[in-house]
Amino acid sequence: MTGKSKQKVLITCALPYVNNVPHIGNIAGSHLPADIFARFCRLAGHETVFIGGSDEHGTPIEVSAEKLGVDPQTLCDQYYRVHKEIYDWLLISYDNFSRTSLPIHHETTQEFFRKVYENGYVVEGTLRLPSCEKCGRVLPDRYVEGTCPKCGYEGARGDQCEKCSSMLNPGDLRSPRCAICGSAPVFKDIKHLFLSLDKLEARLKEWIEGNRDVWSPQVVNMALGWIHEGLKPRSITRDIKWGVKVPLEGFEDRVFYVWFDAPIGYVSSTKEWAQKIGKPEEWRRFWQEEDAKIFHFIGKDNIPFHTIFWPGMLMANGEFTLPYRVAGLQYLNYEGDKISKSRGFGIFCENLSRTGTSPDIWRYYLTLLIPETGDTEWKWREFQERVNKELVANLGNFVYRTLSFTMKNFDGRVPGAELSGRDRELLERGKRYAEEVGNLIWDIRLRDALKKVFELSDEGNRYFQENEPWKAVKEDPERAAACLHVCANLCYDLAVLLSPFLPESAERICAQLGMEVGTLEDVGQARVEAGQELRDVRPLFPKLDDKKIAELREITSSVTEYEEMFKVEEEYVSYEEFKRLDLRTAEVLEAGPVEGADKLLKLKIRVGGKEKQLVAGLAPYYRPEELVGKTIVVVNNLKPAKLRGEVSEGMLLAAVDGKKVALLTPDKDVKSGSKVE
């Protein structure tokens, strides 16, 4: 199935909602497994498209944008950038990462809806909903607050009381109020559109049961559980402004419920991809042809949605291929509890790029934590251990001992030699691994697949050990040459097999071999020939010591408050005001403590030809000796002041990020006293 017959595969990852910064749970729960799967499909030669995008509509975005006084689009733009950068850094290989706020998605959604409507699967109905006259909006359940009728808790929400956890409707609350402005809501009957899921119940049931062999039991059972309770028409419109307009007379002021438009984002993202590659109709081959296999990677909270509601939409439309496999993943916890942004508890991905680490160390451990069967848990201790013992000491060690031995003893060229039966057998071994790894991945058993690849590294280490080339190189050079020839090829095979999981490392291994990362068909073929010249051989990963772990922990636990950034942008400074500052580069000549002050340092600096004294609150962040010799940026014409009795004739500039402080320095060599503007 995997290496032999070529498939046409579309892979989607649950579209992240953009009111949050992604954390490791989001990565392990969908982006990473989807990416591994997609990379593998490409490696196996399947025709592969991997798409995603951000889900940007809905009440939460509209409300928080309003609070900040910006329009929702601006807020989404900001978060979209954050998301995109994170996925890029983690090497999530989207063929296209789209946005539901793009025109192409609005058009696609409306077109999709029209067809569903024409087919008779849309009915009108009435909902009695609370609305706030003052805010001029209909309130979603959770935006109504009041007193819980059961336990008397005053802060109960319209969907649930957090105190006694009873399920509520907004109408149940005593003295209800709008969660945004606090005024009393009015209940009105409002016309809405519903998708007639009830009409599709029998077909959905048959379809789900037909997938028993392919889907995991959890997914099938949960879906059937829903069917069993009976499907009812489900509302697909909302009374807010931020979203896709409903193209139907009498509903012009409504938008689609985000759950209706979000999955259609899969289609629009594929369309956008097709346009980008210059074949605008290409998307149809994946969405409208029977032989296309569509894989959805989602979290467990999304299972009913992707097994009932979304396929129902597709059936109602009638022109689309149904999902082939819905991979419902469980959750990733963190050190014994749920990840929580507000408590700063967890690993948030926006600062990963600042850790100075390879994305592969994160990908490695997170792959082992992909919650395929049950919830899993990130533990720093285990992260450190696995990186050091497995990535560094097993895989890294095998590659490095092989290549460095070749450098030292064979002049940096892969030796050639007469091979024994055992040598040949091992060279061929890669083929079997390729097949086994392929089967595991196709079955979405990614953790097992990665472990399988590491077995090959184990075999390599064992083989190297048994042949003792460090002895043989003196006593039986031919044997040593054969051994290293085989090992170089094993390194290459490993790199290829590893490439879906650890793409950067795969590249680095191949680069050191002076080769390119090949495809699955190159594995086990002894592609590294005698005479191949190695280059720039060095260890793949550094070990993570306790200090580094503490640093990583610190960096990844903080999340930028993007909301605050909008406030800053609003206070403009005129160019004239800016020009009054005389910013200059300066060289630090001396640095030392200020008597009687813990936090201050006294610096002697040179600005052009002139020497000055500066006092700065750097002591908690820099040692004096670290500063000497640095070129910094100072406000040269700041009015002199005395701090703790010492004159300060200017101030230096530094970036302040919470407890972290970084001096600004020019990134090229410039003359002392250069103007900064």
Next chain:
RNA sequence: AGCGGGGUGGGGUAGCCAGGUCAAUCCCGCCGGGCUCAUAACCCGGAGAUCGGUCGUUCAAAUCGACCCCCCGCUACCA
């Protein structure tokens, strides 16, 4: 509350759906010995779980049934 998933040596995990070959798999860690090209691996030996709890079905249960405990998700207008 109902529905679904899970509870296996210190950590993780397989097996359980098609009960016996499971006094239970594999990885990591731990203890002892060998080797040294490598940010050291590999080899040999060792300690460690009665499979959430109770009761049953059976010649035989981690594996089937009942009840209970704990964790997680869903329960439709939160995405």
